Amino acid sequence: MHTRSTLVAFGAEAMIPALQASSFFNEIGPLVTGLLIAGRVGAGIGAELANMRATEQIDAIETLSIDSFKFLVVTRVVACTLMLPLLTVFMDFSSLIGGYLSEYFASGTSVQLFVARAFQSMQLANYIAPTLKTAVFGWIIGSVSCFYGFTINEGSSGVRRAATNSVVVSSLMIIVSDITLVKGIFFLFPGTAL
Secondary structure, eight states: OHHHHHHHHTTOGGGHHHHHHHHIIIIIHHHHHHHHHIIIIIHHHHHHHHHHHHTTHHHHHHHTTOOHIIIIIIHHHHHHHHHHHHHHHHHHHHHHHHHHHHHHHHHOOOHHHHHHHHHTTOOTHHHHHHHHHHHHHHHHHHHHHHHHHHHOOSTHHHHHHHHHHHHHHHHHHHHHHHHHHHHHHHHHOGGGOO
């Protein structure tokens, strides 16, 4: 809605759907999804594992000759890595629906015209590469959160610290890795730079 007035002033109103789709699929969807999951799931994983450490549940699991690392850490990291791309696709299309509703109420654009304009200049790499980079975000969230939850030995005060550290470090690492991955995507798929 903010850029609409500028594009209309330059006579580029037809580019609004393409701009929305490109920004949603390439950057906004993956990054916002990663940060939201880091805040919600990362804090939960960090706090849960720290609480298990504080109440000696991890020690009890190891007493039963179960590898606590495989049982508690690997499963969470794999789940985050697999689910983040799916959540990103959901976020992308939810954003596109919101963008369409915004455009419909501003100019009365039909669904068919909006979809045709939104996807006419995008290639398959515009969808695949940015969505797959969120698997790296999921790995970061799972790994960092499990590290802080699994290694803090401060009792009940460590639960709060593990949750906070999980969110802060995961979010920072997602932003830094996003910059690196975007450069890598532009290098490997030069047609994705719009």
